[in-house]
Amino acid sequence: xxxxxxxxxxxxxxxxxxxxxxxxxxxxxxxxxxxxxxxxxxxxxxxxxxxxxxxxxxxxxxxxxxxxxxxxxxxxxxxxxxxxxxxxxxxxxxxxxxxxxxxxxxxxxxxxxxxxxxxxxxxxxxxxxxxxxxxxxxxxxxxxxxxxxxxxxxxxxxxxxxxxxxxxxxxxxxxxxxxxx
Numbered sequence: 001x002x003x004x005x006x007x008x009x010x011x012x013x014x015x016x017x018x019x020x021x022x023x024x025x026x027x028x029x030x031x032x033x034x035x036x037x038x039x040x041x042x043x044x045x046x047x048x049x050x051x052x053x054x055x056x057x058x059x060x061x062x063x064x065x066x067x068x069x070x071x072x073x074x075x076x077x078x079x080x081x082x083x084x085x086x087x088x089x090x091x092x093x094x095x096x097x098x099x100x101x102x103x104x105x106x107x108x109x110x111x112x113x114x115x116x117x118x119x120x121x122x123x124x125x126x127x128x129x130x131x132x133x134x135x136x137x138x139x140x141x142x143x144x145x146x147x148x149x150x151x152x153x154x155x156x157x158x159x160x161x162x163x164x165x166x167x168x169x170x171x172x173x174x175x176x177x178x179x180x181x
Contacts, residue, residue, distance in 0.1 A: 027138025029129030
């Protein structure tokens with residue numbers, strides 16, 4: 001399970017157009033489909049069924065304390081080294097500090113329920129693709145999107161999603177909270 005913000009279709013479409021020339025580039029990662037793009041605020045992993053309702057209840061006040069947010073997808077980068085890239089990502093512009101504060105409130109809510117939470121700083125990004133381990137990867141590829149600036153958009157909601165892995169990845173929406181500011 002994870003908390004996420006999903007960019008609206010116009011923002012995803014704009015980034016997909018900018019990314020199109022890179023899709024078949026040598027050394028490109030395995031790209032994620034634009035309809036699965038989201039900004040993960042907090043990854044929780046497997047959550048016991050009995051903890052879901054308390055998690056939903058605890059997340060409400062964390063989201064309600066968030067002011068109105070405007071974001072834009074901007075720039076790109078990678079996790080891993082140039083020689084051994086792992087993840088290609090798009091960056092964010094706009095109210096990124098407030099988005100980080102929201103992620104921190106959600107982490108506190110989850111910790112309050114004794115759910116395991118990664119102990120590393122929040123880094124706002126949207127995963128575009130992953131390089132396969134052991135295969136040649138072009139770690140310079142994200143540099144081609146360094147100047148990208150997508151359209152601004154208001155964040156309208158925060159979702160709690162559950163991923164189901166298999167031949168195709170599926171996300172089920174367990175709960176959502178409006179972000180009214």
